[in-house]
Amino acid sequence: xxxxxxxxxxxxxxxxxxxxxxxxxxxxxxxxxxxxxxxxxxxxxxxxxxxxxxxxxxxxxxxxxxxxxxxxxxxxxxxxxxxxxxxxxxxxxxxxxxxxxxxxxxxxxxxxxxxxxxxxxxxxxxxxxxxxxxxxxxxxxxxxxxxxxxxxxxxxxxxxxxxxxxxxxxxxxxxxxxxxxxxxxxxxxxxxxxxxxxxxxxxxxxxxxxxxxxxxxxxxxxxxxxxxxxxxxxxxxxxxxxxxxxxxxxxxxxxxxxxxxxxxxxxxxxxxxxxxxxxxxxxxxxxxxxxxxxxxxxxxxxxxxxxxxxxxxxxxxxxxxxxxxxxxxxxxxxxxxxxxxxxxxxxxxxxxxxxxxxxxxxxxxxxxxxxxxxxxxxxxxxxxxxxxxxxxxxxxxxxxxxxxxxxxxxxxxxxxxxxxxxxxxxxxxxxxxxxxxxxxxxxxxxxxxxxxxxxxxxxxxxxxxxxxxxxxxxxxxxxxxxxxxxxxxxxxxxxxxxxxxxxxxxxxxxxxxxxxxxxxxxxxxxxxxxxxxxxxxxxxxxxxxxxxxx
Numbered sequence: 410x411x412x413x414x415x416x417x418x419x420x421x422x423x424x425x426x427x428x429x430x431x432x433x434x435x436x437x438x439x440x441x442x443x444x445x446x447x448x449x450x451x452x453x454x455x456x457x458x459x460x461x462x463x464x465x466x467x468x469x470x471x472x473x474x475x476x477x478x479x480x481x482x483x484x485x486x487x488x489x490x491x492x493x494x495x496x497x498x499x500x501x502x503x504x505x506x507x508x509x510x511x512x513x514x515x516x517x518x519x520x521x522x523x524x525x526x527x528x529x530x531x532x533x534x535x536x537x538x539x540x541x542x543x544x545x546x547x548x549x550x551x552x553x554x555x556x557x558x559x560x561x562x563x564x565x566x567x568x569x570x571x572x573x574x575x576x577x578x579x580x581x582x583x584x585x586x587x588x589x590x591x592x593x594x595x596x597x598x599x600x601x602x603x604x605x606x607x608x609x610x611x612x613x614x615x616x617x618x619x620x621x622x623x624x625x626x627x628x629x630x631x632x633x634x635x636x637x638x639x640x641x642x643x644x645x646x647x648x649x650x651x652x653x654x655x656x657x658x659x660x661x662x663x664x665x666x667x668x669x670x671x672x673x674x675x676x677x678x679x680x681x682x683x684x685x686x687x688x689x690x691x692x693x694x695x696x697x698x699x700x701x702x703x704x705x706x707x708x709x710x711x712x713x714x715x716x717x718x719x720x721x722x723x724x725x726x727x728x729x730x731x732x733x734x735x736x737x738x739x740x741x742x743x744x745x746x747x748x749x750x751x752x753x754x755x756x757x758x759x760x761x762x763x764x765x766x767x768x769x770x771x772x773x774x775x776x777x778x779x780x781x782x783x784x785x786x787x788x789x790x791x792x793x794x795x796x797x798x799x800x801x802x803x804x805x806x807x808x809x810x811x812x813x814x815x816x817x818x819x820x821x822x823x824x825x826x827x828x829x830x831x832x833x834x835x836x837x838x839x840x841x842x843x844x845x846x847x848x849x850x851x852x853x854x855x856x857x858x859x860x861x862x863x864x865x866x867x868x869x870x871x872x873x874x875x876x877x878x879x880x881x882x883x884x885x886x887x888x889x890x891x892x893x894x895x896x897x898x899x900x901x902x903x904x905x906x907x908x909x910x911x912x913x914x915x916x917x918x919x920x921x922x923x924x925x926x927x928x929x930x931x932x933x934x935x936x937x938x939x940x941x942x943x944x945x946x947x948x949x950x951x952x953x954x955x956x957x958x959x
Contacts, residue, residue: 448507448528451520456944458749460951462663462707464958471636474596474605475661475709476958478638481592482659482712484585485640489657489713491582492564493517493539493647504529514718514948521718522945524858537807538650543567548806551651561655562619562642578642579619582657589640590616596638605634616641625727629736637662637706637741639724644714645802645810646861652807658714660724665744668705672742672781675703678833683789685827686820687899688906695734695791702737703781707745710951719856719863719946722747725784725817730792730800740784742777749947750852751776757943759848762934764888770844774837779846782821789824790816794912804912812905812917815865819902822846826895843889847879851934855945858925868924870931873897881930885937 464472490497494517501509511528515521518529525535536544542551542565550573551558551565557575558565564581568574579586590613597609608631611624621641631637639662642655686693715721724741727733751773759771791801798804805812822842829839850870856863873879876897880888908917927935953959 448511451523451528452507452511452514453942454522454945455514455948456753456946457950458746458753458947459955460708460710460745460949461955461957462709462745464663464709464956467635467663468601470599470601472958474600474636475663475956476953477592477596477599478636478640478659478661479710479953479956479958481589481596481638481640482661482710484588484592485657485659486712486716487585488578488582489717490516492541492654492656493714493717495540516717521859522855522857536650538565538654539647541565541648541654542650543573546573546650548650559651559653560619561645561653562621563654577619579617586616589613593640600634600636602634602636604631605636609638612640621727622729622732625729625732626736628727629732629739632702635664635666637664639715639726639741643726643728645728647714647717649807649859652805652809653803655728656714658716659710659712660708660715660721660743661710662706662741662743663709665705665707668742668744669703672703672705675781675785675828675833678828682785682824682827685823686790686906687823687902688910691795692791692906692910693789694795695793702739703742703785704739705742705744708743709956711949716949719860720746720750720949722750723780723784725787728802730802733788733792738784738788740781740788742781742784744777746947747777747780748773753947754944755845755848755852757941758851758938761937761941761943762851762885762887763844763848764882764886767840767844767888770838770841771848772841772845775841775845776849778825778834778837779821779842779849782824783817784821786817786820786824787813789820790906791910795910796912798912801909801912805909805914805917808914808917808921810861811864811868811921812909814861815868816902816905816909818846818865818869819898819905822898823902826898840889840891843891843894847873847887847889847894851938854927854931855935855938864921864925867927867931868921869901871924871926871928872901874928874930876900885930885933887934 464475487497494500500512500518504512508529512518518527518532519525519535520528527533538546546565554573555575557563558573560575562578563575564578565573565575593609593613597606600606608624608627611627615621615624638659640659642657644658645652645655647656648654683693722743725738727738755776756771759768763771793800794804802809825842826839828834829837850866853862853866854870858864876893877890878894878897880890908920
């Protein structure tokens with residue numbers, strides 16, 4: 410509770426009364442729990458961005474494919490609501506405009522950027538397992554249940570005897586799935602790109618069977634398509650009970666051919682980077698797939714998990730460890746989302762918290778590179794524990810997501826450092842990457858303690874501050890110590906890779922308890938950003954009308 414109160418204060422928001430955490434049977438009046446003004450304040454932490462990428466170069470068939478994919482994505486939204494909360498219509502019915510809009514942003518009555526604090530009366534705390542499990546299900550109970558209950562692709566219920574039982578996604582969401590599948594197949598018959606056609610058909614089949622491996626392979630095989638879609642159950646962030654249930658999302662994207670060509674040269678360099686990781690050989694013995702691909706895209710529409718709370722600026726998929734080792738991963742940089750966050754959030758943060766003598770080092774090119782190599786780093790390191798505890802994801806359970814994001818952050822910076830030392834980044838100034846990286850930590854920490862990215866950045870900030878990589882001046886302004894940053898980067902990278910390889914959840918829990926605390930310096934910095942009304946994140950105005958397709 411201390412961390413939640415601290416974070417609320419840091420964001421300059423009203424501290425919720427204790428009644429916020431009451432059970433569903435609590436009959437507290439709404440004014441005792443939360444006020445409309447508080448919701449207005451929380452809405453103000455978002456700045457609206459229009460998703461209207463340039464579609465003028467698309468053919469008529471490509472524009473029709475985009476239309477069909479957006480329609481498929483809208484059905485995915487309904488599935489994610491069921492996974493995250495339950496009935497969307499029942500929750501939104503009768504809510505005032507501000508509360509309704511805030512519930513739409515958060516896909517439920519819990520504030521995702523405020524550690525899931527409830528903002529509607531009587532709803533109680535968010536269950537750790539969201540709506541994937543019965544609210545009273547425990548970790549031990551799930552661990553002792555059948556493999557189907559533990560599957561990435563099942564909703565969990567109780568049978569008439571109270572035992573946990575699993576319902577496959579394709580049955581639980583049959584109505585919405587039918588719409589998504591039909592739209593994907595229509596798009597497959599419309600597109601002129603055979604690689605996209607093969608993927609859409611494979612993904613439609615996968616949604617009907619919950620077997621996604623073949624469609625992941627088909628997605629990896631796409632090279633020539635301009636229109637892109639990511640759709641289905643993918644990330645496991647929403648499940649904070651076990652960290653294993655995949656939530657539905659959809660992203661419709663348009664490839665930026667010019668930027669993608671700029672990134673293509675790095676793909677050949679990726680396998681050698683595995684050997685440079687700052688950890689002993691046994692923790693980097695796996696050989697990642699070599700068909701890695703780096704491309705830049707503009708986002709046209711996003712739904713479900715991808716649109717909940719903080720918005721993604723890059724993607725690294727697929728998550729299936731066997732596909733990663735066989736084929737590698739594809740890294741998609743979402744350029745228009747990235748630019749929006751840089752201009753509206755990161756630059757104002759830098760003006761407040763970065764020392765004047767280093768502010769010139771906060772650049773969009775460095776932000777783009779840091780984000781790109783973060784995604785690259787997801788494909789490096791280790792996917793299977795060296796202790797016989799299975800995959801890292803299954804061994805670390807609810808901690809797996811933030812540890813993985815922390816690994817990607819720190820190893821991305823490590824790779825930039827290695828490439829720079831080898832002359833692969835031209836005349837780029839490495840200090841740009843370091844200072845931009847430091848400024849972006851403040852941005853991501855504001856996502857809160859229930860965000861995997863927010864948690865990873867909390868840990869890294871505390872570690873860097875203690876190691877002298879971040880130096881704080883008396884007025885609360887920060888600067889980067891170049892050499893100390895490199896040492897802290899290597900030390901934290903080694904710690905994270907070792908924890909992943911060992912797969913010991915208790916050790917990771919202790920690590921989080923030690924480093925995942927918001928200290929007084931960070932609290933003051935976050936309060937400064939809130940006082941200056943700097944947005945925490947973006948929210949999209951999107952749809953076929955915005956795209957000019959209706």
